[in-house]
Amino acid sequence: MTLYAAKPAFQKLLRPLAYRLADSGISANTVTLGAMFLSVVLGAGLALNITHGGRWVFFLLPLFLLIRMALNAIDGLIAREKGQVSRLGAYLNELGDVVSDSALYLPFTLLPFGWPAAVLVTLSAAGELAGALGPSNGASRRYDGPLGKSDRALWLSVLALLLGFGLAPGRWLTGVLLVLCALAALTIANRVRRALREAA
Numbered sequence: 001m002t003l004y005a006a007k008p009a010f011q012k013l014l015r016p017l018a019y020r021l022a023d024s025g026i027s028a029n030t031v032t033l034g035a036m037f038l039s040v041v042l043g044a045g046l047a048l049n050i051t052h053g054g055r056w057v058f059f060l061l062p063l064f065l066l067i068r069m070a071l072n073a074i075d076g077l078i079a080r081e082k083g084q085v086s087r088l089g090a091y092l093n094e095l096g097d098v099v100s101d102s103a104l105y106l107p108f109t110l111l112p113f114g115w116p117a118a119v120l121v122t123l124s125a126a127g128e129l130a131g132a133l134g135p136s137n138g139a140s141r142r143y144d145g146p147l148g149k150s151d152r153a154l155w156l157s158v159l160a161l162l163l164g165f166g167l168a169p170g171r172w173l174t175g176v177l178l179v180l181c182a183l184a185a186l187t188i189a190n191r192v193r194r195a196l197r198e199a200a
Contacts, residue, residue: 006150011073018077028079029089035071036096038064043103050110058164061104062157068100069150094132097149098125105156108177111169116177123184124152130191138199142191147183155180 021031042057042064049057075093079085101124108117128149131142145151159176163169 007073010069011077014070014073015077015081018074019082021074022078022082022084026078028075028082028084029086029092031071031075031078032089032092032096035068035075036092036100039068039100040103043105043107046104047107047110050107055164055166058160061160065104065153065157069153072097072149094128097128101125101128101149101152105152108156108159111163111173113169113171113174114177116174116181119181120152120177120184123181123188124149127184127187127191130188130195134191134195134198137195139195140198142195144190144194145187146190147180147187152180152184 022028042060046057046061049055075089079089102121105117105121105124108114124147127147131144134140134142147155155176159173
């Protein structure tokens with residue numbers, strides 16, 4: 001199970017906006033780069049805020065992750081339905097996800113007991129790579145769960161809200177992040193296994 005299954009309904013809601021952006025001259029690659037740039041900016045702000053003992057910026061993370069999901073859906077709609085599919089766009093799409101996730105989630109390592117966030121980022125990047133390698137091995141691009149991009153965004157949003165409302169980071173944070181790491185590892189295994197089965 002993964003939130004990726006809800007993507008078609010999400011895209012249907014965003015299609016009119018995507019068409020308006022495309023008609024105004026905004027390309028799919030511009031949207032992709034914009035989402036990546038905003039992720040890096042917010043990630044830097046989150047890191048600075050954590051370093052100085054603040055917590056208000058945690059409330060921005062869930063909101064931005066929703067916006068980022070929308071931007072990711074919009075760039076795909078523009079690319080596919082407005083004839084902007086390109087090799088460069090394919091690279092930007094995959095690399096943008098890894099860069100954005102790293103920028104947004106690595107600041108959690110600055111929290112007490114938050115060290116597993118670094119492992120989670122590494123496993124998440126490996127999971128995206130495992131999914132992207134499907135077509136080069138005779139399978140489709142794999143989006144299998146249980147911890148795809150949307151699922152990570154959901155769980156990290158929950159953590160951000162808990163921290164924003166004042167829950168002190170403790171051993172519970174380490175435990176939750178380690179569970180997410182296990183789910184990320186399972187996601188890699190699922191994507192590789194199902195891609196091999198599909199190709200066979």
